Amino acid sequence: MLKETIIEFMKSVDLQPLQYLAAVRVAISVCESEDVQYMIGRFHKTNGNNGNFGFLDGQWKRLRGKVRRKLNQIGVPDIIIDIVLENLWPISFEISKWIVYHVEDTGIDCSSNFCWTPQAKIDYLKTAEILIKNEALDIKKRFKLACFYCLDSEVRSLWEQMGLSEKRSFFVRGNLKKSNQNPIVLYWTYFIQEVPIDYWGSKAMNHTQLFKYAVENGYLSATKFFLGKLKVSLRNRMISNCFCIHLHKLYNPKYIVKDHLTIACFLICQLPSNYQGMTHFNRLSLIFRYFLEWPIQKQFMTVVNRLRHYLRERTFGELLEGIFEKDIGGFKDHDYKELFMEFWHQIPEKYKIYVRTESRVGYKIFMKFVKEHFGFVFEENSFAIKAKFRAIVFQQEISENVTYFEKENVDFFKFLVRERVTTKSSIDRFSYRPFMNFPFQEYGTQFFNLPLGELMYLIDGILEIV
Numbered sequence: 001m002l003k004e005t006i007i008e009f010m011k012s013v014d015l016q017p018l019q020y021l022a023a024v025r026v027a028i029s030v031c032e033s034e035d036v037q038y039m040i041g042r043f044h045k046t047n048g049n050n051g052n053f054g055f056l057d058g059q060w061k062r063l064r065g066k067v068r069r070k071l072n073q074i075g076v077p078d079i080i081i082d083i084v085l086e087n088l089w090p091i092s093f094e095i096s097k098w099i100v101y102h103v104e105d106t107g108i109d110c111s112s113n114f115c116w117t118p119q120a121k122i123d124y125l126k127t128a129e130i131l132i133k134n135e136a137l138d139i140k141k142r143f144k145l146a147c148f149y150c151l152d153s154e155v156r157s158l159w160e161q162m163g164l165s166e167k168r169s170f171f172v173r174g175n176l177k178k179s180n181q182n183p184i185v186l187y188w189t190y191f192i193q194e195v196p197i198d199y200w201g202s203k204a205m206n207h208t209q210l211f212k213y214a215v216e217n218g219y220l221s222a223t224k225f226f227l228g229k230l231k232v233s234l235r236n237r238m239i240s241n242c243f244c245i246h247l248h249k250l251y252n253p254k255y256i257v258k259d260h261l262t263i264a265c266f267l268i269c270q271l272p273s274n275y276q277g278m279t280h281f282n283r284l285s286l287i288f289r290y291f292l293e294w295p296i297q298k299q300f301m302t303v304v305n306r307l308r309h310y311l312r313e314r315t316f317g318e319l320l321e322g323i324f325e326k327d328i329g330g331f332k333d334h335d336y337k338e339l340f341m342e343f344w345h346q347i348p349e350k351y352k353i354y355v356r357t358e359s360r361v362g363y364k365i366f367m368k369f370v371k372e373h374f375g376f377v378f379e380e381n382s383f384a385i386k387a388k389f390r391a392i393v394f395q396q397e398i399s400e401n402v403t404y405f406e407k408e409n410v411d412f413f414k415f416l417v418r419e420r421v422t423t424k425s426s427i428d429r430f431s432y433r434p435f436m437n438f439p440f441q442e443y444g445t446q447f448f449n450l451p452l453g454e455l456m457y458l459i460d461g462i463l464e465i466v
Contacts, residue, residue: 023083024120026076027091030067030084032114039063040095041110060332064088087120090294090333094122101218101259105182106144108137119295124259125149125221132158140166147188150225155188183213184222208238215242215267220259224266239267265290285315289322294333301342313354316347317361320421324365328372337412344419355421362421369416373409 030036040063067088071081095114101124103109108131115126128149132142139162146154159167170181170189181189187210207229214222230238243264264286291300304311304319323343327336344352355362374389376382392410415421 021118023080024087024091026071026080027084027087028114028116028120030070031088031092031095033070036063036066036070036092037095037110039066040092041099057330060089063092087295089331091120093331093333094120098122098124098127102145105148107141108145129154140169143170144182144185147185148182148219149221150184150188156192159192183210184219208234211238212242215263218259218263220263220266223263227267227270236271239271242267261286261290261293285318288315288319292319292322292326297334297339300339301346304343304346313351316351317355319343320347320355321361321365324369328368337408341412341415344421352419365421366416369409369413373406374413 031040064085068081068085071084076084098114099109113127113130113134115123115130117123128145129151131137132146132151132154134142139158143155143158143162146158170185183205187205190205207226211223211226211230213219214226227235227238268286288300288303291297291303320340320343323336323340326334327340347355376385376389389405389410392405393414
């Protein structure tokens with residue numbers, strides 16, 4: 001039943017109206033245009049230096065404005081423009097992800113030859129195969145690309161085409177052990193020269209370690225390749241170990257830029273359904289996380305409602321945090337605040353109690369949200385802005401300030417408090433202890449039952465106005 005239900009939903013993703021598909025095709029064409037792709041790449045470089053990903057709010061507004069002007073100039077109907085703009089963020093983010101995936105490893109930072117799937121995702125393998133054949137690109141970059149995708153014949157062909165000076169950039173003459181190349185590239189450099197394995201002299205160069213490396217760093221093609229090189233008797237145990245050790249990045253939305261989620265789904269499918277070595281890992285949680293990805297996150301609540309009886313309290317907590325991280329991470333492919341609230345309202349009461357009292361999820365969510373959107377709470381000399389924020393929370397007559405604070409953020413703040421998603425010791429402690437200095441050991445304690453009328457005291461305590 002579970003498997004059949006999931007397959008049914010996966011098939012429904014492809015059943016999109018023609019108008020939507022046409023608009024997505026337009027969005028892809030716009031994002032692939034030279035000036036828009038240049039802007040995406042420039043924003044990526046700026047944000048990457050600051051440890052961010054995706055687009056900052058100002059950058060996003062500029063990108064939307066540029067695309068709208070381009071479409072208006074060529075007479076695209078408004079109804080199509082609206083759908084294009086709705087899908088602009090995920091498609092432009094697909095390109096940004098591709099840049100993240102390739103620029104550091106291969107030096108290739110743009111492409112006019114993207115291959116797209118019907119779900120408007122870049123087909124990485126087909127795109128790589130086209131780029132490898134593009135002789136206008138530096139042959140060393142194409143060689144690295146072939147190595148990362150483990151394309152045996154292409155690796156050999158490009159190696160033969162390179163001159164001696166180009167080959168030397170991949171190893172130190174007379175001593176292959178000394179190289180600063182990525183282990184996957186180094187593996188292929190050794191392999192095609194038929195260097196004896198015992199000469200490699202590095203524990204990181206055997207198939208087991210390369211499989212771990214590929215999983216941890218999000219290389220899907222290399223993961224598949226090196227898994228196939230492992231002894232059959234080792235595969236199940238190695239996959240299980242990956243979920244314990246090497247797939248921790250799966251739970252950090254920032255690492256969506258690589259293929260960790262797809263790798264996890266692939267590895268799960270390689271295990272027998274009755275395999276006992278995965279008792280520590282919640283496979284269902286992984287499936288639900290998959291339904292938080294564009295373009296199928298619109299199906300998320302339908303899947304939750306259909307499979308509710310399979311879920312456990314810990315899974316609800318993990319999914320709450322996953323939805324919240326999408327919102328706080330700046331993902332604009334869906335309204336994740338609204339999804340968070342809808343999901344919370346449909347959680348059974350016993351699971352809400354778990355989130356409030358026995359897990360750290362609620363407190364982490366509340367703290368991250370306040371720090372992200374209301375950082376002035378932690379500043380000593382910000383009485384005026386704190387007072388304005390308090391007034392907005394209680395809907396007093398200063399509507400001109402709503403835009404400054406972003407109404408949806410204020411509404412979400414009130415939601416978190418009203419629903420007691422947060423986990424804290426007691427309302428009284430807010431009035432005399434600095435909010436930012438609450439001890440971590442108190443994560444697990446709960447709010448008192450908090451009537452809406454007492455919300456004022458909580459807000460005053462947090463803002464240290466009383």
